[in-house]
Amino acid sequence: DVKVTQSSRYLVKRTGEKVFLECVQDMDHENMFWYRQDPGLGLRLIYFSYDVKMKEKGDIPEGYSVSREKKERFSLILESASTNQTSMYLCASSLGHQGQPQHFGDGTRLSIL
């Protein structure tokens, strides 16, 4: 079974803090993704990566950055957290072939006070 592990289930941070969300997958997947999920808005893609050190912006990259130094790890960074970044963050991974399904972690519920 594919295992996608997000480092924290719940996280509370303060406005202006730099926040790191970590995601690790154990299936040697080429592609990794970060989404945020908000009521009524569904899943929105923030960033994705199709290889080590490669990244592409998704639909809502503003206020976020990412890092992929190793194939198994994809980090989402909130440079200066704001209250409108309070959300559920989901990491996913997939094999590199086109059409492969994405497998999700359990999510990190982030609250910015």
Add this chain to the structure above:
Amino acid sequence: GQQLNQSPQSMFIQEGEDVSMNCTSSSIFNTWLWYKQDPGEGPVLLIALYKAGELTSNGRLTAQFGITRKDSFLNISASIPSDVGIYFCAGLASGTYKYIFGTGTRLKVLA
């Protein structure tokens, strides 16, 4: 970003009833996925569909890839209380890694 139209938005059904939900898109997709998300958890893949007209089952769940390649259907037979959750569809167009997700169908089962 683009989203799929998923219906119904929510359903309340009696235990034992069958359930149907669907997703439609203005774009043609090569892959359709169906996920279930329990409260406080991440989405779990239920069924993947790769060919127009394909019908695939996973236990009490059956999903179909529409002939037009612009829609997909998920049926749950003889619902049980643990079927409660949010069901998402996702579609993938040719030449991209970016899935487009539906807004979800929230299912509640009354015992």
